[in-house]
Amino acid sequence: MEDTAKIETTGLNLYYGDFLTLQDVNIKIPEQNITAIIGPSGCGKSTLLRCFNRMNDLIEHTSVEGSIVIDDQNILEPNTDLISLRKKVGMVFQRPNVFDLSIYNNLKFGLRIHQMLNKKDEVMQAVRQGLEHVGLWGELKDKLGKNARMLTLEQQQRLCIARVLILKPDIILLDEPCSALDPISTLKIEDLLRVLKQEYTLVIVTHNMQQAARVSDYTGFMYLGKLIEFGQTQQVFTNPKEKLTENYISGHFG
C-alpha cells in the first residue's frame, strides 16, 4: 500500500533573484518514513528542504511559485503562521548549534518561546522525555546544569534533535545532520532516526550516498534544481529508472 503523503509539492519553482533554483518540483514526502534527498552540491536539495518550513523566506530576493501542502494546508499562502509552521516542521542542521546555555535551558528555550509549558515540573518532564527520546537521559540526567557546549559533537547533535522533539513537531528536517560526526556517532544518529520515524516524518538531505541508502525508505535525486527521480530507496539504489540517477549514485558522474 502506498504511504500517505505528509508533504506534497506541486509545480514548485523557487527563484533567488532571477535565478531559477528549484524547477517544477513535484514531490510527495510519505508520512512516518525517512525520505532522503540526494544530489550534487548546488542542485537545490537544501533549498527544497528549507521550503518545507519556509526558511528560505529569510533569504532576500527569494520568490516561490507553486504549492506546498502539509496536512491539507498550502504553507505558501501569505496568511500562514510561520512560528507555528516551524514548530510543526522542526529542523536540525549540519553542525550542532547548541546555545551557550545549560543543557536544561537549551531544551527549555523552545518551550518558552512557544509559551508551551510554564510549570517547572511540566518543563522538567518534557526535558526528561526529550532526552530519553534521543538516548541522552541516562548520561546527562545529573548534568543538566552543565553548559551544552561541553558535550561531544554527537551528544550536541542529539541534544539539537531533542530540542526539536520537545516542541512536538510532526516533521523533522535534517540538513546533513551527520557531516560533522565520526562514523560511529553517525551510525548512532542513524539508529535514532529509525526510532523517530515511528512517530515523525523525517526528511534528510545528505551528500553521503551510503547514508541515504542505509537510513531512508524513500530517496529523491535532484540535479540542477529538478527532481530527477523519486522512489523507494531500495529501488533507487539497485535499479534506478533514470540514467542520471544511476550515474550519480554509482559515482560515474562528470
Place this chain on the structure above:
Amino acid sequence: MVRENFCKCIEDLEKEVTQMGQMVIAAISRSVEALKVLDTDEAKRIISEDVLINKKRWDIEDKCIDLIATQQPVASDLREIVAVLFIVGELERIGDHAEGISKIVIMHGSEPLVKPLVDIPQMAEKAVDMLKKSVDAFLKRDAQAAREICSEDDKVDLLYEQVYRVLLNYMIENPRTITRATYLIWVAHNLERIADRITNICERIIFLVTGTMSEVNVSRY
C-alpha cells in the same frame, strides 16, 4: 569519466569471467571428444585440470568481495558484481559436469562404445554454443540474446530424451549393454544439466540488464 580505477576493475572482472567461460567450454568439448575415442589419459588430464577452474572461481569471487567492500557499488555496478558471483558459481559447476563426463570415460574403460555417438556430441555442441553465446550476451549486456539462449534449452532436453529412449532399447534388446548404456545416459544427463545451468547464467544476465530476477525457462528435468 570519474572512478576510472573502479571501471578498470570491472573490465578486468569481465575479462576473467570470459577466460573462465573459455576454460569451461574447453572442458566440455574435450570430455566429449575423450568419450568418442575412449581416451582415458585425456580424461585424467581434464579431471586434474578442473582445479584450475575451481581456483578461477575463487579468484573472481575474491575480487567481487573486495570490490563490494572497498567501492560500495550500487545500481548496475552492484548488479553486475552480484551477477558475476552467481555466474562463476554456475560455471564452476558446469566444469564439474565436464569432470563428471571424464570420470565416466575412465569407468567405461576400453570396452567398445555400445553404439556410435550421434546425439551426445550434438548435445555437447549445442551446450557449448549456448555457453559461448551467453558469455557474449554477458559482455554485451544483451537481455534479449539471453532470453533466446534460454529457449534453446528445450532442444537439449529433446536430444536427452532421444538418447535415453535409444539406449533403453539397447538395454532391453541386449542386457549385456546395460552398464555401458547407463554410462552414456549419465553423460547425456551431465550435458542436460550443463544446459540448465547455462539458462541460470542467462537469468543472471537478464537480472544484470533489467534489475529484475525471474525464471525464464522451466526445464522439464
